[in-house]
Amino acid sequence: MTMTRRTRRIFARIAVLSIAFTAGAFFDNLLSGPGQVMAADTHKVLQQESLWKVQKARNKIVVVSDLHFGVDDKFAENVQNRPRFVEFLQRLQKTKDVRELVIGGDFVDEWFLPLDYGPVQDFSQFFLKVVKNNQSVFDELNKTMASGIKVVYVIGNHDMNLPTGLLSKVMPGLVEIHDAKGLGRYITGDRDEIVIEHSHRYDPYSAPDMLTNKELCKSDDTMYPPGYFYARMGTSWVMENRPKISKNYPVLSKVPKATDTDQMGAYVYAKTLESLFKRITEKSNFTDKVFKVATCGFKGSYSLQDMYPVEQQDGTISAPVLFRNFQRTWDERQKINDVWVKIPFQKAGASAGSAQYYSECATEQYLKRTTKPFDVVVFGHTHIPDYQRQGTKVYVNSGTWVDHNSDFPDATRTFVVVETNRNKDKTSLYMYKEDGSLSDLSKNILSK
16 A cells, blocks of 8 residues: 555545544564453552563663643542553563653643632642642652663643753652753654654644733743633533533634735634634633633733634734734744744644644654654644654654543553664554553554
8 A cells, every 4th residue: 555545544534533543563572472461460460560572672762641640639630540650650660671761741730720720829839739649650750760761751731831850859860851941852762863742832822922921911921822721711611511501702704815814813813712612611701700820920810701812993803812913923932932844823723733733743843854854753732642654754642641532532541662773763652451451553543
């Protein structure tokens, strides 16, 4: 089957399932031997088993992301899966051919908080509470480092305000990766051929935003993008059991001219929010000051109306208070956020919710580079496990470990394994099942 035919078949699946999830099969012997554990085995026995049949070379890099450990189990997204992740770490310590464990962002969560939580006043105090609430995970990560595995943390959007060095104090020996503020890009492998990042820098709604609200807040410390506010309202909506409440939000009356890139960008942003808040129908009113923020330069309370783009008196489209003319700061934000290949706002704003968009970003930013191209790109952020080959090169998304993956219900507790060597890497995508066995998502997707 040619790559063109294979891509066409996968895109047909995307149209049906609204996901981007392709795969290839590697490590023929990975699930042989002690790593393939029967469901009847107890978890106590599993703790003593390696994840797979260990090979001689210590050259495997394991990537997990989007763990989303929270401050309070009443609303945290990773509670049921926490014991399984601890077990996963215990078995990783027995898997002596693993060189590195990379946590690819959204490790701890400051965004998934209900509207009545807080406001957060001090990031250090908040994240230390998250550590305490998930102490078993941090204890096991310390043991993982003690076993000889290098543990690396790459920052994500839900933990972009985690103070630099805080995790290193909790886990001495941890390697923290930062480049631009609130962002990290980790390059590893025998040939520096692997790049790992969360990928939120390519998402206008999740990338750090130190510009759009700078004048409003009279501060250089603004970091929150619109996604922070969506997440807060979405958390309350989930805790309210996802009510379907009829809302009468403003609707734009006309579409800008296609040649007006500025206003078309504003229109894309407006339509994104319109679509989002048709689904997230939290019980508060449009004008209620439900967003109470006391960090990142913000000191006040805001309503959904404050950030909802509408047609202004001069005919332009903009939110009235928060994120005014949001599209206009995107180019400069990309520069600040160290995006190597700039992306037009219309494309980024319209596509940021698509898994395929991040595959395209991986290709443009890394795989197609003429100067020092990369062979393997690992992203997180989407919660959609993905695997796409481009000849000898691979883009893979590590998915998530949240209890209930609403973005891809068939898979959670997913992780990536990259076997690095001097010539050609091998890359695989797996799910850690409830019984401790590993499901090769590559084989599963190809069999459907």
